[in-house]
Structure formats: C-alpha cells, structure tokens
Amino acid sequence: MSTIRTEPAARPYRVEAGGVTLAAKAAAMELYEGGRGPTIYVDRADIDMTMLEKTDRTTTCPHKGRASYYSIKTPQGTLANAVWSYEAPTGDSGAIAGHLAFYTDKVTLTQV
Secondary structure: OOOEEEEEOOOOEEEEEOOEEEEEEEOEEEEEEOOOOOEEEEEHHHOOHHHEEEEEEEEEEOOOEEEEEEEEEEOOEEEEEEEEEEOOOOHHHHHHOOEEEEOOOOOEEEEO
16 A cells, blocks of 8 residues: 655745746645655646647556646657646545656656
C-alpha cells in the first residue's frame, strides 16, 4: 500500500521549458509517495496553458488514478508528453486536482 502525503510548497515556483517561461510565480503542492522526494504539482491557474497541447497519452496509477498528458510548444520545438495531470485524483491525492506535474529532464522548476 502506498502512503501519499501532500502539502503546500513553502514558496512559489517558476516553470521554464525550451527557453520560455510557463509560469513566473506559481503556487504548488508537494506530493510525497513512499520514500521518494516530492513531486511538484503546480497550480494550473498559474500556468500559461496556451503553451500546452493535450495529447492522447494516458496512464493509470493505482494510488492516484488516471493521468492525462500534455506536450509543451516552444520556439525550439515540441517537448512531447512533458506534463501530466490527474484530472480526478483518487484516494489521498485529492489535493493535486487542478495541478500539473512536469518531467524535470524537460522542464526547469525553480522555487522563487
């Protein structure tokens, strides 16, 4: 059984990818699962959603539910499936509803 804990991030995050800023100062949640460090989930309302394009990819986590994916459109090209979101998270992960997470090898998250 997975132990999931969420808490608000102490400070907002800047989100950058492919030379563009997706959010200059975004509220975020930190999700802790098992013994791993936090996954940062940024409030969707703070992201420039015009830079994102929803894809057909989905995955399912037994502890969080079904994830949808987005690609990021940048002047340097598209970062395919670089973002995911649990639109209707299940169980103890309800606090990440309305938030987006990013693959950190494609996106830079900096606490500001």
